[in-house]
Amino acid sequence: MQFCDECGSMMHADGDEMVCSSCGARVAKDTEKADQFVSTEEQSGDELIETEEGANFEGKPTADDVTCEKCGHGKAWYTIKQTGSADEPPTRFFKCQECGNRWREYN
Template sequence: MEFCPTCGNMLQFELPNMGKSSRFFCPTCPYVSYLENRVKIKRKQHLVKKELEPIISDDDMKNAAQTEATCPNCAFGKAAFIQIQLRSADEPATTFYKCMNENCRQNWRED
């Protein structure tokens, strides 16, 4: 979004037409800004993904209570769970589960 330096109104964009280059123009005053046909990239910056920290660590789940919940990954019938209030107080708590099957150890949650 560009604004006119003389009157402050939002500039409108006009596509190239009949040999004229594209431009920004002000609908209220005679200001016109022509655009270059080429885009120059000055520098490339590589994005690096940050490592996400888990909300519930394995140490938290070691001391957690156990319940009869079915794992969505392996259908095992026992899971450890912790309830945490993530949203506002009038919303229900979020329950985090961890499968107790030694081969699975899948984590899931229910809001």
Template sequence: MEFCDECGSMMHTADGTWVCRSCGHEQSRDASSEAGVATSQEQQDDGTPAVVDATDGTGEAVREPCPADGCDSDRAHYEMLPKPGGSYEVRLFTCVECGHKWRES
């Protein structure tokens, strides 16, 4: 996988070169650097990553206003959950007062 140096978009291959579908920038392919890339057959699944859980009350609450109607609390516990594919994590909050749950926007 290659990303465009001009605009940052993902590039595709065409006739031995990398071509950006967004801006049209082209660059030649480097076979030696592509040889070091692992294919999906060479990768291994290490299982689901550990989740940091602060909703059990043992962790310190953070200052985060509760969006629930009628709740004036500004403190919540949170947990980090990995997104499918492992691209990034999502922070899920639980209000200390009412128990309302929401995700970071």
């Protein structure tokens, strides 16, 4: 990742130059470091990490406004994680208190 010397914003590749997304400043690519950079178009979601299988939900906050799709129980423990960018709402990860089924809810 390369940041603009003028305004500090993240730069993106445009041919043989790096261009600032905010102020438009342009600099030549550093070909010696080019193999260290990885560019992606968008996040696919495959790399998002859901709560670990062995995570202990007991003692976490309880939601009683949900229904487990597996057993129909109306209470689940939950945790909240920021899985998207900071300007997007967080994701709630649930574990049914009855059967242990896990699911997530995007707000």
